[in-house]
Structure formats: structure tokens, C-alpha cells
Amino acid sequence: MKSVTIKDVAKRLNVSISSVSRAFNNSYDIKKETRERILRTAQEMGYYPNPIAQKLTQKKTFNIGVVVPEFINEYYSEVIRGIQDILTSLGYQVLIMQSDNKHERELKNVKTLIHNMMDGLIICPSVKSKNMDYYLDEINKGYPIVFLNRIEQSFPANKVLFNNTKWGFFATEHLIYQGYKKIYHLSGSNDLGITKDRTQGFIKALAKHGFSKDDYKVIETGILPENAMARVQELIDNKDLPEAFMCVNDLVALSTISVLRQNQIEVPNDIGVVGFTETKIADLVSPKLSSVKQPTYEMGKSAAEMLMKVIKKETMSSNTIILNGSLNIRESSIRANQ
């Protein structure tokens, strides 16, 4: 378990510790031949500089921490791919921690990463900004942090966002243009800023097109199938069905379609459905699911690039990047002519 240190290499070659160090950091004041000699025998002896010791003296670790709430679908997976593609090409390593949608664990993760001297952090918060003081403190101390998704636009920090209100609006307006006159929104939790924004977009679209209070409803189902299915079944039982559903995400949309089908209600012939945060399966199911695609990979890339700028001190202020998505209209929301 004993690993070979810089001293062992120095002793073997009868050179000083400093020279070995210089050889590895290819410093200018070392002769080319000795440098090569040192590197060669170091290789033979299986020596590599201990990163922990390096961190103690240097400031840079070339490690970047990423905190995500979950991996429930490919959303954060693709975000991380975007982050990694940028950062690994620049010689950084990406360390990921999962906070399981719990704010406390998120905070603990962030502290762990900071204390382990990450050069910077990309944080995807679990819930809407409660207790962000710690983060603000660190930012003010000069610690490089970029937020991604699920954070308020007004929060004074560098961040990469998706405009959920806007695309919630478009998704809803699409249903309206299809001629659906009564539309229900199955919404996420109100604690979650992003799903709340989608709800706002929903309401804005209805307002613009003169829907009255009787023509729509917002039903808080959360983002997981179980509860959503129960609530839809309730609607059916109460004979309180709309002409279309605008759903907080694809999982809820698929759940809705599934329950409707069990009750011999067909999508889109009887009822239209549109999802949000498109996943691969949208294109594979029947009916194919209309949904809003988020630029996940690009969001990761942007966040990584922004973080690099912060680290290089090329920017100090609180920048916000808002990326565009697309509404992919498929079968589930195409209203039959009648």
C-alpha cells in the first residue's frame, strides 16, 4: 500500500527533490537531459505526483464538481455529457454528486466538493431557492459557481436557464390552435420554480386567447406517474374531462394517456395531450408524443463554458444565459378534423 514518493525518485537518481518536481512541472530551469532522465526513471518506478499533496501547495486542482438532483430520465445525463465534453477537452475532471432532490443533501454535497478544492462548481438545485445564503457567501468570496436550471431568474449569480414560461405558453397555444376549447394542466409541485413557470405559461396563453375560468384547470399532480394516474382517474370518474391535457412532463403525459386508454378514451381522437422536456421515448410510443424539447446538451456546454470564464476571471458580473428549445408536434396533440 506504500506508494513511491518524490523522495524515492530523488534518492535513486542522486538529485534533489526540487529537481524532480521541476522535471514534472517542466520548469524552465532544468537541463533537458536531466529532466528526461528523471521522467524516465520515475515512470519505471511507477511514480506520479500525489494530487493531495499538490492541492495543499497549489491552488488549482483541475477538478470541477457538479451537483444534480437526480437521474430520473436522460435530462441531467445529457447535461452532464455537455459539461464533460467541454471540460475534459480542457484537461479538467468532472466529479458528480447526486442530491436526491433533497436540499440538505445538496448543501452537504456542495460543501464536500468545495472543501475538496474543486476549481469550480456547477449546481443544479433540487428545489426552488430556499436557503441560498451559503452559495451567495461562497460566490462573494470569489468561488466560481454556475447554476443550471431550477433557479430563479432574479437570483444574482451566473446561470444557464431554459425559459419554461415561454415554452409552456407555446405548448398551450399549440393546443389552442388545434381547436381544443377546454384544457387542463397537470402541473408539478409549486415548490419547483420550473414547473410553476410552465403553469404560468399555460395561464398566459389561455388569457391571451380569452379562455374563461370554466375552460381550464390547473391540477397539481407532481412529476411522477403514480399520483398523476390517480388524479386523471378521478377526473374520469367525476366526468370532468377536458378536451386536452398540457402535462408538466413526458412521464405524466404518458401516464395520462395510459389511464385514458384503460377507460377506452383514445388520444388524440378523443383528447389531445402534450408533454414537456422531451425524452427519447416520445418518438417511440403510440401515439407519438408531442413535447417540448429542451437543449440539454447545450445547456451543459454553456454552463461549462461560462464556468471557465468565471475561473479565468474574464467575467465578474451575474450573467444569465437562456437557451431556446423547440416544440415537436407529433401525433398526440393533432386534433382530428370534425
Added chain:
Amino acid sequence: MKSVTIKDVAKRLNVSISSVSRAFNNSYDIKKETRERILRTAQEMGYYPNPIAQKLTQKKTFNIGVVVPEFINEYYSEVIRGIQDILTSLGYQVLIMQSDNKHERELKNVKTLIHNMMDGLIICPSVKSKNMDYYLDEINKGYPIVFLNRIEQSFPANKVLFNNTKWGFFATEHLIYQGYKKIYHLSGSNDLGITKDRTQGFIKALAKHGFSKDDYKVIETGILPENAMARVQELIDNKDLPEAFMCVNDLVALSTISVLRQNQIEVPNDIGVVGFTETKIADLVSPKLSSVKQPTYEMGKSAAEMLMKVIKKETMSSNTIILNGSLNIRESSIRANQ
């Protein structure tokens, strides 16, 4: 950016550095009152022990590294949840790295984690054991490593596995019992041990039930939709369709159903389909997808528990845990009576 160190605390209280250290490690040889006094002012000054410096002197970091190939579906997400639930309850932190299905990046990740002094590692390899020498070296040095999934049963290390051959066999036999006489297997890459094992299970089941060479085929589609869809379309064009498909995973199964539907071929009325590595959507699509459920959460738990035993030196040998799954039969593979 200058953080407060142990010296600052010691100086403020006119005690020695050692005493402050003792206070934090609640050592036995410090008076209770001084310990509390130190802890209190340390808190006031915002001091916490620098983990990097601690790592340099101690051997334990209470950090565990996890390397996964991807987050393409909820598979590794649930594995990680299992790992985290065990380890965080024991005071450990879990650091995750994603190797993007590339062996080189996996190796780099592992080295990064080891050099950063993780107390142990759980590795989910990306491809079948090529170049495992580095891992074996570390294990022989006494470094605690547990492997999970995608590794050969003969590999001499601690590991947690799913019996892909067995459940590939059961999935296939289920189709046979349904009366399907001609069955094709859409398989993953041969480089991937686990998908190869499923293929073996497929062939075993056919052999047991006396299928001849003409009654089955193995078609290597890989694990992603695009290629699978193309290959299925080829089969349709060549009028070379089986009575049932046994698919390497759910994504390929859904892709298959989708292509068949585009060609007016209905599942399960015309053709039966069964998937593998069940995901949430299996229950939400139409027809509901029959699939093999893997005990993902439990696999993570087992791996974490096994790693703890290795770290505590309660076990030295190469243990293998093989967990059981279940075959969930739904609509897609129920053959209509005829």
C-alpha cells in the same frame, strides 16, 4: 479567499495546535471545558479542518468513488440511489464519475478517484474486461474495489451481478410457452458481456425446446433505437419476419414495436415482443411492454455493503453476489388464442 486555519484558532485561544486538533477529533486526552471552548470559538471564526490536509496525514477520507458508463435510463440512477442510501447513512460521501462508455475515460476516472484518496471504489465497467490489469494491481495492493454489472463472472474480484443468461433464458422460454414458433433476438454488441449473456440464454432456451436453425436468428442491433429500427425495417422489406422478438432492452423493444406499427403490423396480435431491463415506461406504453426487471436498487445496496466489508477487512476473497430479477409479463407478449 484566505480561509481560517487551525493556527488562527490556536493563537486566538493561546492553546497549542495539538489541542485544537484534539478538540475536533474528540480525543480522550483533552479536558472537557477546553474542548468546548475551542469548538465554540472555532465555530465563531468559521473554522473547519481542511480536508486536503487531513487526507495527507490520515488514511481515511470517508469518500467513496463510483464510476458508471452512462445515465441513458434510470438503471444506474437507481443503482446509485441504492449505493448512496447505504453509504450516506454510514457517514460516507459518494462521488460519481461518468465514463461515457469509453474504456479509456473509465480508466482515467478510476485513477483520478484513487489518487484523490477515495476509501474505496464501486466500478460499473463500460465494456467487457479489456485491460483490467490496472484494476487487478490495485486490488492486489489491497485497494477496496467492488465491481457491479458488465463484468465476467470468472473475474477474480468482489462483484455484484445480474444473471443475464438465466433471465434471457426465461424471457425466451416465456415466448415459447406462448406458442411462438419462430423467434428472432435483437442483440446488443458482442463486446458487451451482459448482452452476450442474454443471447446465450436465448439460444439455450431454443435448444431446450428443440428449435432448429431455421426457427430463430440473432441480429446484432446494438442497444440504441436508430440501428434497431433500420434492421427491423429491413426484415419487413425482406419479408423475413418472425412470430416474436426477444429484445436486448426496452428501448430496442419499443423501437421495434414502433417500426412494426408503421408497417401496419400489430403487437401482440401479429407479433410478440419482450424487452429487458425494465424501465418505468414499460407500464405506460401501449401495448404494455413485457420485460425483465433487474433489482437495480438492491444491486447498489449490495455493492455498497460488500465494499464496507472489504474496507473493514471482514472479507478478503473474491465474492460474487448474483441477484434475482423478475419477468413481468404484460400485453406485448401475450399471444392471442388462435
Added chain:
DNA sequence: TGAGTTTTCGGAAACGTTTCCGTTGATTTA
């Protein structure tokens, strides 16, 4: 009361690096 024991604490080495400073010998310059 004096020897032995225990409690509590300080000093200093150690962990494995980087980096500043200084020294040596060789080379250049006037």
C-alpha cells in the same frame, strides 16, 4: 509526605508536494 499514576497539554516530526532563495560553475562581455 513522597513516590507513583493519571490527566492535560505543548513541541515537533511527519505527510508529499511546490517554490523561493541562494550557490556553484560555466559562459559571456568589455
Added chain:
DNA sequence: TAAATCAACGGAAACGTTTCCGAAAACTCA
């Protein structure tokens, strides 16, 4: 040829802890 410059290297401090060792003070016991 003497002075000045330069290339190449060694020594040692520093990073922030833990821990071993030893010593002072307090306590025990006969």
C-alpha cells in the same frame, strides 16, 4: 582577464493537518 551574467541545481520553508513523545500539573495512595 576581471567582472558580470546565466544556466542548473540544492536547501529549506511552506501548505494545514495528525500524532508521537515527553513534560508539567494534578491526583492517588500508603
